[in-house]
Amino acid sequence: MNKKQCTAAAKLIEILKNQGVECIFGLPGGSAIPIFDALAQSDMKLVLTRHEQGATHMADGYARSSGKVGVALVTSGPGATNTLTGIMTAMMDSVPLVVLCGQQLTTNLGLDTFQEADVSGMSYPIVKHSFLVKDPEELPSIINQAFHIAGTGRPGPVIVDLPKDVTSAYIDEDTSGEFSLPGYSIRKEGDPKAIKEAADMISSAEKPILLIGHGAVISGASREVKAIVEKMQIPVCNTLLGKGCFPESHDLNLGMPGMHGTAYANMALCESDLIISVGSRWDDRIAGSPSDFLPQAKKIHIDIDPVEINKTVKVDCAIIGDAKSVLDSLYGYLEKGNTQRWVKLIRRLKREYPLKYKKEGKLRAQHVIEEMSRLTKGEAIVTTDVGQHQMWAAQFFKTEHSRHFLSSGGAGTMGFGFPAAIGAQLANPGKTVVAVVGDGGFQMTLPELSTAVNEKLPIKILLINNNYLGMVRQWQHMFYDNRLSGVDLVGNPDFIKLASAYGCKGFRVKRSADVRKVLNAALEYNDGPCIIDAEVEKYDNVFPMVPSGAGLDKMLLSMPRKKLEKPKGGT
Numbered sequence: 001m002n003k004k005q006c007t008a009a010a011k012l013i014e015i016l017k018n019q020g021v022e023c024i025f026g027l028p029g030g031s032a033i034p035i036f037d038a039l040a041q042s043d044m045k046l047v048l049t050r051h052e053q054g055a056t057h058m059a060d061g062y063a064r065s066s067g068k069v070g071v072a073l074v075t076s077g078p079g080a081t082n083t084l085t086g087i088m089t090a091m092m093d094s095v096p097l098v099v100l101c102g103q104q105l106t107t108n109l110g111l112d113t114f115q116e117a118d119v120s121g122m123s124y125p126i127v128k129h130s131f132l133v134k135d136p137e138e139l140p141s142i143i144n145q146a147f148h149i150a151g152t153g154r155p156g157p158v159i160v161d162l163p164k165d166v167t168s169a170y171i172d173e174d175t176s177g178e179f180s181l182p183g184y185s186i187r188k189e190g191d192p193k194a195i196k197e198a199a200d201m202i203s204s205a206e207k208p209i210l211l212i213g214h215g216a217v218i219s220g221a222s223r224e225v226k227a228i229v230e231k232m233q234i235p236v237c238n239t240l241l242g243k244g245c246f247p248e249s250h251d252l253n254l255g256m257p258g259m260h261g262t263a264y265a266n267m268a269l270c271e272s273d274l275i276i277s278v279g280s281r282w283d284d285r286i287a288g289s290p291s292d293f294l295p296q297a298k299k300i301h302i303d304i305d306p307v308e309i310n311k312t313v314k315v316d317c318a319i320i321g322d323a324k325s326v327l328d329s330l331y332g333y334l335e336k337g338n339t340q341r342w343v344k345l346i347r348r349l350k351r352e353y354p355l356k357y358k359k360e361g362k363l364r365a366q367h368v369i370e371e372m373s374r375l376t377k378g379e380a381i382v383t384t385d386v387g388q389h390q391m392w393a394a395q396f397f398k399t400e401h402s403r404h405f406l407s408s409g410g411a412g413t414m415g416f417g418f419p420a421a422i423g424a425q426l427a428n429p430g431k432t433v434v435a436v437v438g439d440g441g442f443q444m445t446l447p448e449l450s451t452a453v454n455e456k457l458p459i460k461i462l463l464i465n466n467n468y469l470g471m472v473r474q475w476q477h478m479f480y481d482n483r484l485s486g487v488d489l490v491g492n493p494d495f496i497k498l499a500s501a502y503g504c505k506g507f508r509v510k511r512s513a514d515v516r517k518v519l520n521a522a523l524e525y526n527d528g529p530c531i532i533d534a535e536v537e538k539y540d541n542v543f544p545m546v547p548s549g550a551g552l553d554k555m556l557l558s559m560p561r562k563k564l565e566k567p568k569g570g571t
């Protein structure tokens with residue numbers, strides 16, 4: 001008797017369901033029609049996006065906020081190339097994505113046929129792995145491999161290129177999806193010798209400090225971080241992506257160090273004698289000039305990816321392994337030191353150098369963000385776009401939990417914040433989701449308002465509207481004699497009318513006195529997305545600021561009177 005057969009596309013959907021996929025973000029085209037046809041015959045949720053970049057950022061927000069693999073589905077050629085920014089964004093921040101791309105027929109590959117693009121080749125430097133499926137029988141195994149590679153070890157995006165003849169072909173319904181990847185191994189537990197060495201260094205340090213990165217969030221190490229902090233009384237700072245792993249309301253939390261970090265975090269790092277990086281890659285926004293990064297301090301680096309060890313900052317002790325597992329083992333070896341004087345100094349720094357902003361005059365972005373933080377009590381999932389508002393959100397939007405602050409850190413991708421919020425809201429239907437965006441970046445993925453309206457997602461889009469590409473204007477103001485070039489967003493739409501055109505609610509706030517009332521009204525509105533258009537001071541700058549490429553000791557607390565040199569760093 002003949003075995004029962006199904007299309008490879010139908011099998012693909014079945015495997016996605018077995019992988020626990022709840023929804024797919026995508027937009028169809030000719031070469032992907034067989035997959036969309038299979039979707040139509042299944043109960044898998046499809047979120048139709050307005051642009052493929054939006055689809056990848058939505059899958060990314062879904063993944064960052066849930067810890068699951070996010071899935072995007074697009075067509076070949078321009079559909080696939082439109083995903084590249086989202087893929088690079090996910091790669092830079094270690095986010096697990098599987099991006100399914102329709103492709104021309106296998107027989108047409110290399111012939112410049114309609115909408116043929118070598119997306120595997122183009123994306124080579126920005127994916128964790130890519131597959132081109134040529135044999136339909138191999139499709140089930142390859143899809144399972146893609147999920148395994150994307151979601152394990154240091155997560156990352158995986159592309160699967162799916163020629164139309166492959167997805168249309170019939171295969172046995174029970175084709176095995178098994179695989180073996182002998183060359184792919186992940187080291188979870190750290191080397192006990194290195195862990196013991198690190199424990200001795202920590203136990204004898206007088207001024208230790210923890211630097212928590214995205215790796216700690218990804219591994220779910222919040223409990224382990226807290227246990228060590230409380231046993232050893234070590235202050236904690238976090239990278240932009242490590243925000244929330246350790247509660248920001250905690251007395252020993254110093255927030256984010258680096259270019260726009262808190263003054264007290266930067267000062268504490270400059271004073272410390274030991275920095276313990278947990279799943280952070282000594283990003284140059286923190287390290288400035290990595291080759292001479294805080295030479296007075298010894299360094300321990302815990303990371304699952306051996307490639308990160310000594311890549312930029314040279315360390316004294318390295319532990320390769322999963323942050324949660326390593327910290328758990330480390331705890332047992334730690335002997336209570338004496339950090340009393342250090343903690344006293346930290347408390348003093350926090351008291352003497354608080355984050356601040358002008359309360360008088362025009363409405364301030366910081367005020368709006370701080371109030372939204374107060375009203376949501378550290379429980380909202382916050383996504384940000386890129387620019388000044390992103391840094392103010394990092395400073396003033398306090399987060400209590402892992403996976404509650406989603407931002408494009410490594411890539412700094414404008415246009416990320418709003419679609420990421422769509423993904424996060426779909427993954428967390430009961431949560432308040434706030435997208436803090438700038439008027440520049442919001443307009444890059446704005447058409448996804450239709451997507452959010454269609455899905456009735458009650459996202460609060462907190463638009464920090466300064467009519468400028470603010471962060472670039474700040475650099476031109478500070479380092480280029482205020483010669484403003486290409487930063488005035490003249491021609492911005494009326495965002496309230498725009499909201500209404502999309503069938504979405506709009507709120508406007510212009511005066512400090514109205515902030516709480518307007519934000520409360522927005523938080524109470526749950527029939528779909530709303531835009532809160534906060535018309536803020538146009539010429540505000542983000543401080544503290546460490547000029548790019550400089551050491552943390554070169555931090556500026558406000559605009560100096562003397563002319564500043566152009567920064568040495570790239571961005």
Ligand SMILES: Cc1ncc(C[n+]2csc(CCOP(=O)(O)OP(=O)(O)O)c2C)c(N)n1
Pocket residue numbers: 385386387388389390412413414415437438439440441442464466468469470471472
């Ligand atoms: C796709 C992309 N293009 C350009 C940039 C460079 N860039 C960084 S911040 C910024 C300004 C952002 O302006 P806006 O979204 O209005 O936010 P604001 O800084 O005013 O808060 C620009 C252009 C970028 N990060 N990403």
